Structures are given as structure tokens and as C-alpha cells.
Amino acid sequence: MEDGPVNLREFQELAKRNLPKMYYDYFSGGAEDQFTLRENVEAFQRIMLRPRILVDVSKIDMSTTLLGYNMSSPILVAPTGSQQLAHPQGELATARAAAACNAIMVLSFASNYSLEDVASTCNAVRFYQLYVCSGFLNKLFGPLFDTFCLRFHCFITCSFEQFLQVFKRRDVSATLLQRAERNGYKAIVVTVDTPRLGRREADEKNKMIIPRNSNLEGLISVDADLTGGSKLEAYASETLDPSLSWKDIEWLKSITKLPIILKGIITAEDARKAVDAGVSGIVVSNHGGRQLDYTPPTISVLEEVVKAVSGAVPVLLDGGVRRGTDVFKALALGAKAVMIGRPVVYGLAANGEHGVRSVIKMLQNELELTMALAGCPTLRDITRNHVMINHERPRSLL
Ligand SMILES: Cc1cc2nc3c(=O)[nH]c(=O)nc-3n(C[C@H](O)[C@H](O)[C@H](O)COP(=O)(O)O)c2cc1C
Numbered sequence: 158m159e160d161g162p163v164n165l166r167e168f169q170e171l172a173k174r175n176l177p178k179m180y181y182d183y184f185s186g187g188a189e190d191q192f193t194l195r196e197n198v199e200a201f202q203r204i205m206l207r208p209r210i211l212v213d214v215s216k217i218d219m220s221t222t223l224l225g226y227n228m229s230s231p232i233l234v235a236p237t238g239s240q241q242l243a244h245p246q247g248e249l250a251t252a253r254a255a256a257a258c259n260a261i262m263v264l265s266f267a268s269n270y271s272l273e274d275v276a277s278t279c280n281a282v283r284f285y286q287l288y289v290c291s292g293f294l295n296k297l298f299g300p301l302f303d304t305f306c307l308r309f310h311c312f313i314t315c316s317f318e319q320f321l322q323v324f325k326r327r328d329v330s331a332t333l334l335q336r337a338e339r340n341g342y343k344a345i346v347v348t349v350d351t352p353r354l355g356r357r358e359a360d361e362k363n364k365m366i367i368p369r370n371s372n373l374e375g376l377i378s379v380d381a382d383l384t385g386g387s388k389l390e391a392y393a394s395e396t397l398d399p400s401l402s403w404k405d406i407e408w409l410k411s412i413t414k415l416p417i418i419l420k421g422i423i424t425a426e427d428a429r430k431a432v433d434a435g436v437s438g439i440v441v442s443n444h445g446g447r448q449l450d451y452t453p454p455t456i457s458v459l460e461e462v463v464k465a466v467s468g469a470v471p472v473l474l475d476g477g478v479r480r481g482t483d484v485f486k487a488l489a490l491g492a493k494a495v496m497i498g499r500p501v502v503y504g505l506a507a508n509g510e511h512g513v514r515s516v517i518k519m520l521q522n523e524l525e526l527t528m529a530l531a532g533c534p535t536l537r538d539i540t541r542n543h544v545m546i547n548h549e550r551p552r553s554l555l
Pocket residue numbers: 183184185197235236237238265266267286348420442443444445446447475476477478496497498499500502
């Protein structure tokens with residue numbers, strides 16, 4: 158029998174072996190030149206550690222809290238869409254694995270299993286990720302409005318039509334929020350780096366399919382031109398609302414009691430705006446290099462965001478986290494926790510629920526060892542002095 162993977166990277170190889178090319182390319186790929194995709198990983202390798210010795214590390218405590226919820230480690234599962242393309246059990250398997258590791262899972266808006274199915278698969282603290290939609294057909298009111306728009310098209314002013322569109326779109330998002338609340342999700346993660354889908358050239362070449370989105374069934378019907386390259390891209394441009402702006406965050410806050418976390422902030426300016434808008438958390442993310450290429454690797458802008466936020470809300474980071482040492486580095490630079498995207502999908506493709514569990518456990522174990530070797534028995538002991546970014550190294554060593 159073949160030996161199992163010994164690190165997160167080896168899961169990627171297994172996933173590649175198990176998946177059809179179209180799906181593997183979708184999971185692994187990034188936007189355009191894939192510069193940011195590569196840099197997310199490589200930037201971690203430009204940060205060195207400064208361990209402290211002769212600290213009692215006979216007990217390591219990785220536990221922490223986020224928005225008042227306990228976690229066994231500062232590692233969350235990032236929202237990734239269409240997990241049934243990796244394994245038939247898809248999001249159900251991921252949810253069970255995350256629960257077994259006491260790790261918070263953020264369920265993607267683009268999940269194959271519905272948020273109700275995932276909620277009922279096992280008990281755990283979970284968050285729901287929302288894309289604000291621009292749906293054209295609302296189940297209850299949509300047909301009515303569409304007939305109305307069509308029949309009176311000549312007589313209605315453009316702004317009135319726009320008003321109806323906004324109303325319908327908001328209705329879909331509001332419905333999703335209510336369902337998330339009813340099903341026990343504890344926070345809403347609003348992804349703000351995707352007014353349109355980034356250009357993933359492999360998906361174009363492969364004519365990537367539109368995976369099923371159970372959450373939107375009966376809520377949105379898509380009338381996309383599906384003849385071209387990536388059908389997912391065509392679908393996204395019909396579904397995602399590119400007019401989403403700061404005032405909508407206020408609106409979202411007004412229609413849910415759940416805390417709102419913004420995912421996809423990579424500048425101090427936007428971080429300050431997010432705090433002013435009253436959000437409960439920020440995820441420093443460039444969507445794993447899948448959206449705007451040539452954005453900086455997330456670990457390189459984390460400190461800027463953390464300084465801008467100055468403790469007002471927790472700051473999380475995702476993008477390129479593949480080692481326990483990466484988690485440690487992110488914490489040293491001010492992150493409250495990290496999220497992992499692709500490694501979870503690769504674990505799922507490699508070995509279903511068991512594979513995801515191995516991925517999370519492996520990263521947790523690596524973090525624990527890193528903390529011991531760096532002289533940090535608790536997460537509070539990890540400080541800025543425990544890391545050194547390459548340009549901070551003594552000149553003679555460069
Ligand atoms: C296949 C795939 C699907 C994704 N789907 C979503 C999504 O539906 N919503 C979202 O906010 N982010 C999505 N992301 C981005 C992740 O949440 C996360 O930001 C990113 O994967 C982190 O980088 P990493 O993969 O290097 O860990 C997706 C990422 C991947 C790889």
C-alpha cells in the first residue's frame with residue numbers, strides 16, 4: 158500500500174491524479190498570469206522565524222476564539238464553491254471533517270449541497286459566505302415583475318426598472334441571509350473582491366461547466382450565453398451584482414442580526430472603511446489569486462491592514478497557507494486566524510471526509526510543533542519579534 162501524504166502539498170498530487178482535468182484546473186488555477194497565485198505561497202518563504210529558546214513548551218495551547226466562538230486552533234476552512242466536483246459527498250464531508258477538528262467552516266455561496274443540508278449533517282459552529290446577487294427571476298415575485306417590466310417597458314423610466322431589479326436582487330440575498338440565520342450559521346462572510354469573476358484561462362480552454370448551486374434553486378434563473386469559453390464565467394456575470402458598494406453593507410447589516418465579516422480587503426484604506434461601516438471582522442484575501450492578478454500576496458499586506466484596523470475587529474488572512482510555519486507567520490504579523498482553501502479541496506478529492514480531516518489535523522500538528530520550537534506555548538506568546546521579513550535580514554546575509 159502506498160504511504161499517505163506527509164504534508165499538504167502532497168495532497169495536491171493525489172487530487173490531480175483523482176480528478177478530471179477540467180475540475181482539477183478549476184480548483185488549482187488562478188487568474189491570467191497566475192502571478193498572485195504563485196506569490197501567495199512564495200511570499201511566506203521570504204519570511205524567516207526568530208525562535209526563543211529555554212521556554213517551557215511542555216504544554217502547547219493552540220485554542221482561541223473568534224467572535225466569541227471557541228476553536229481548537231486559529232485555522233478555519235475557507236469558502237470554496239462546488240465541492241461535489243472533488244467528491245460526491247462534497248460540502249457534507251468537509252463540514253463533518255471541520256467539525257471533528259473543531260475548526261469553523263465557512264460554507265460557500267456556490268455550494269453544491271444546500272446550506273440546510275450542510276447544517277443538518279452535524280453540529281458545529283459554521284459561517285455562511287454570501288455573494289450579493291443580481292438575480293433576474295425571483296421565485297415568488299419575479300415572474301410578476303418581469304411581465305410587468307416587459308409589458309410596460311416603453312412607459313417605465315429606466316430608474317424605475319432599476320429599482321425593480323435592485324428590489325429583486327435584494328430579495329434573493331435577504332432570503333439567503335434568513336435561511337443562514339434559521340439554520341444556525343453564526344456569521345455572514347461577504348466576499349467583496351468579486352464584482353465579476355476573474356479570468357481563469359484554463360477554465361476558458363476547458364469550457365468549464367456550471368456546477369449546481371442548490372442554494373439558488375427556485376430563486377434565480379440564469380439566462381447566460383453558454384456557448385463561449387468558461388460557462389462558469391458567463392454564469393457568474395449573470396449572478397453576481399457588480400454594483401455592490403459600501404451602502405449595501407449598511408443595508409446588509411440592517412437586515413441581519415448576524416455579525417458581518419468582509420472577505421477580500423487588501424488595503425489600509427478599505428480596512429478603515431470597513432471598520433467605519435461597522436463590520437465585525439475582515440479577511441485579508443485576494444481570493445487565492447483567482448480574481449485580480451498582480452495584487453500583492455496577502456501575507457505582504459497583512460501588517461498594513463492590521464495597523465489600519467488597530468484592534469477594532471479581528472483580522473483573518475487567507476491565500477497560500479500550506480504549512481504550520483505559515484500560520485505562525487500570519488499570527489506574528491497580526492492575524493487572529495487563517496483560512497485554507499485549496500488544501501481542503503485537495504484533501505476532499507484525495508480521500509473525502511477523511512482526507513479533509515487529515516489536511517486540517519496535519520496543519521494543526523505543524524502549528525503546534527512550530528510553536529514548541531519557537532518557544533511559544535500559547536498563541537498570545539507569538540509576537541512580531543518572532544518573524545523577520547527578508548529585507549529585515551542583516552545586509553551581510555542577503
Ligand atoms: C476552487 C475554489 C473555489 C472558491 N470559491 C469561493 C467562493 O465560492 N467564495 C469565496 O468567497 N471564495 C472562494 N474561493 C476563495 C477562497 O475562499 C480563498 O480565498 C482562497 O482559496 C485562499 O487561498 P488558498 O486556496 O491558497 O488557500 C475559492 C477558491 C477556490 C480555490
